[in-house]
Amino acid sequence: MTLPFRISTVTLLFLAPLLMLPLQASTANSNGGGAREQSPRIIVAKVNGRPIFQYQIEARIQKSTHKDNRLTPPATSKGSPVIKKALQEQALNEQIAAELFYQAGQQLNIPDAKNKIAAEIAKRKATRIANQQQVDDDALKTYVQRHFYITEYMAAKDLITPKVTEAELSAYYEETKQGYASETDAVHVRHILIKADKSSSAEEQKQAHKKIQQVQQHILAGMSFIEAAKKYSQDANASAGGDLGHIKPGYMPPEFEKLAFSLTPGQISPIIKTKFGYHLLKTLGIKPKGSLPKYEDVKDFFEKYLSNRLLEKRVPAHVQYLKENAKIEVYPFQ
Numbered sequence: 001m002t003l004p005f006r007i008s009t010v011t012l013l014f015l016a017p018l019l020m021l022p023l024q025a026s027t028a029n030s031n032g033g034g035a036r037e038q039s040p041r042i043i044v045a046k047v048n049g050r051p052i053f054q055y056q057i058e059a060r061i062q063k064s065t066h067k068d069n070r071l072t073p074p075a076t077s078k079g080s081p082v083i084k085k086a087l088q089e090q091a092l093n094e095q096i097a098a099e100l101f102y103q104a105g106q107q108l109n110i111p112d113a114k115n116k117i118a119a120e121i122a123k124r125k126a127t128r129i130a131n132q133q134q135v136d137d138d139a140l141k142t143y144v145q146r147h148f149y150i151t152e153y154m155a156a157k158d159l160i161t162p163k164v165t166e167a168e169l170s171a172y173y174e175e176t177k178q179g180y181a182s183e184t185d186a187v188h189v190r191h192i193l194i195k196a197d198k199s200s201s202a203e204e205q206k207q208a209h210k211k212i213q214q215v216q217q218h219i220l221a222g223m224s225f226i227e228a229a230k231k232y233s234q235d236a237n238a239s240a241g242g243d244l245g246h247i248k249p250g251y252m253p254p255e256f257e258k259l260a261f262s263l264t265p266g267q268i269s270p271i272i273k274t275k276f277g278y279h280l281l282k283t284l285g286i287k288p289k290g291s292l293p294k295y296e297d298v299k300d301f302f303e304k305y306l307s308n309r310l311l312e313k314r315v316p317a318h319v320q321y322l323k324e325n326a327k328i329e330v331y332p333f334q
Helices: 009-019 023-027 054-066 081-106 113-130 137-156 166-180 202-220 225-232 254-262 295-324
Strands: 043-047 050-053 186-195 243-247 272-274 277-287 328-330
Touching: 043 054, 043 081, 050 054, 050 081, 054 081, 081 137, 081 295, 113 137, 166 295, 186 202, 186 225, 186 254, 202 225, 202 277, 225 277, 254 272, 254 277
Parallel strands: none
Antiparallel strands: 043 050, 043 328, 186 243, 186 277, 272 277
């Protein structure tokens, strides 16, 4: 199976350390069997003879700590040797893992791999040029090639989005559903809003009230509530037919909430004024306290959760497997 270059957000969050390869690493695959070189090309590890350079690890640390405000530059360089050593070890382990996946991916028989890589390089290069970004052809080629083989290998080993069976999903639902029971009554509501808040002038308030009255007349004349919400509502959920989902006490203004809970399912409310403006409500049903979620409503959420949980177990285990079947040499940092 050939995997597209784009993979899921959840997967990227977990796999980021493996795919976060510095673009400057284009030389990391050369001089695989030679002696250790001096600064700035100090070799800190070899994976099956292929070197990992100290500058690659430093670039990885710099990129990761830049995203974490808790790790200031002094803490990662001269300020704390203990933190610096820990960051170096972590970054080196991540780079070794990336190299192991990359080398394993190169052993796969992937149809038309060279053309696919070339096409992706051309696409990314064109995007950079269009955005007036500098292009390092060698670095771009290295990044795309490594990304391609790493993701292809992980897909082949079901390490991208591990599959969860229907039986596993059903069993997990039965085990955990009580924990998702509704803590309070909740009412399923659609609404239409014509905005008129405290900053609105008297004339604007008047025009807003007139408009909601017109919307009300359209509904009484036969327009569906969903259609009216999509066409006239000024709230963010207008495109969803004004659907607010199940609201619990305290979620909406008191007058809105009181009216919503008083309506019978299917009933459309009279016009009501809140601090947001003028509303029309339609109650779809009430979910009493203690109600359990329907399996169909939580299935997708559970599937993503269980798949990610499998991922968190399988990736480290597979890295360990690859390490046990590789020759890895680690050298001191300088």
